[in-house]
Amino acid sequence: xxxxxxxxxxxxxxxxxxxxxxxxxxxxxxxxxxxxxxxxxxxxxxxxxxxxxxxxxxxxxxxxxxxxxxxxxxxxxxxxxxxxxxxxxxxxxxxxxxxxxxxxxxxxxxxxxx
Amino acid sequence: xxxxxxxxxxxxxxxxxxxxxxxxxxxxxxxxxxxxxxxxxxxxxxxxxxxxxxxxxxxxxxxxxxxxxxxxxxxxxxxxxxxxxxxxxxxxxxxxxxxxxxxxxxxxxxxxxxxxxxxx
Numbered sequence: 001x002x003x004x005x006x007x008x009x010x011x012x013x014x015x016x017x018x019x020x021x022x023x024x025x026x027x028x029x030x031x032x033x034x035x036x037x038x039x040x041x042x043x044x045x046x047x048x049x050x051x052x053x054x055x056x057x058x059x060x061x062x063x064x065x066x067x068x069x070x071x072x073x074x075x076x077x078x079x080x081x082x083x084x085x086x087x088x089x090x091x092x093x094x095x096x097x098x099x100x101x102x103x104x105x106x107x108x109x110x111x112x113x114x
Numbered sequence: 115x116x117x118x119x120x121x122x123x124x125x126x127x128x129x130x131x132x133x134x135x136x137x138x139x140x141x142x143x144x145x146x147x148x149x150x151x152x153x154x155x156x157x158x159x160x161x162x163x164x165x166x167x168x169x170x171x172x173x174x175x176x177x178x179x180x181x182x183x184x185x186x187x188x189x190x191x192x193x194x195x196x197x198x199x200x201x202x203x204x205x206x207x208x209x210x211x212x213x214x215x216x217x218x219x220x221x222x223x224x225x226x227x228x229x230x231x232x233x234x
Contacts, residue, residue, distance in 0.1 A: 008155050008156070034222050034223070036225075041227075041228070041230070042227050042228065043118075043207050043209075043225035043226050043227045043228045044158070044207070044209075044223075044225045045225070046223075046224070049222055089157060089158065091223070101160070102148070102160070102209075102223055103160065104150075104157045104158040104159075104160075105157060106157050107156075107157045
């Protein structure tokens, strides 16, 4: 299977501060990207997505930035709250038309400090 | 909307037995379901892609005779871990995508809550 079998890096952020989680993707042909949040013992939960024809997209308290030149994706969380503590994964769609193979990045554990 | 239900949420079985995990899309029809495996503190590893009414496509290194996948309807896919061994212990997660392949090509996956398998 495709994935990166590395242990998760951790980002510790003070409650109320902004968080920035980064992700490097592998395929320059990928045209769709998603950020997921995974809490312990649960499946991933959709946060926000972005297509390759955009470089920024905003949601509620979250912003995703896409830099296709360096194949980099970031998730910004404004005013981080304790409930944001989780593991965050980026996923890229590597499929050709008619297929949708989603590959997940390594993941980052976000710890919100009170 | 877009709820995916996975059952059981956890299972303990003895080595050599088989275990079936179900994945259901509750409020939409899923032409494609994906099965992932996740080890502690690691990312999700795609095991196979399951299309309704056809054979699953397995990722390199995943034994298709070990991990049997059946996608008999637009709302149900099953993963059977056959002759389970302790090294099969893991967190298995399914996901699904909606029916229209054109509009669903770039759509987020919806995940179940996973099944924790422990083989003793």
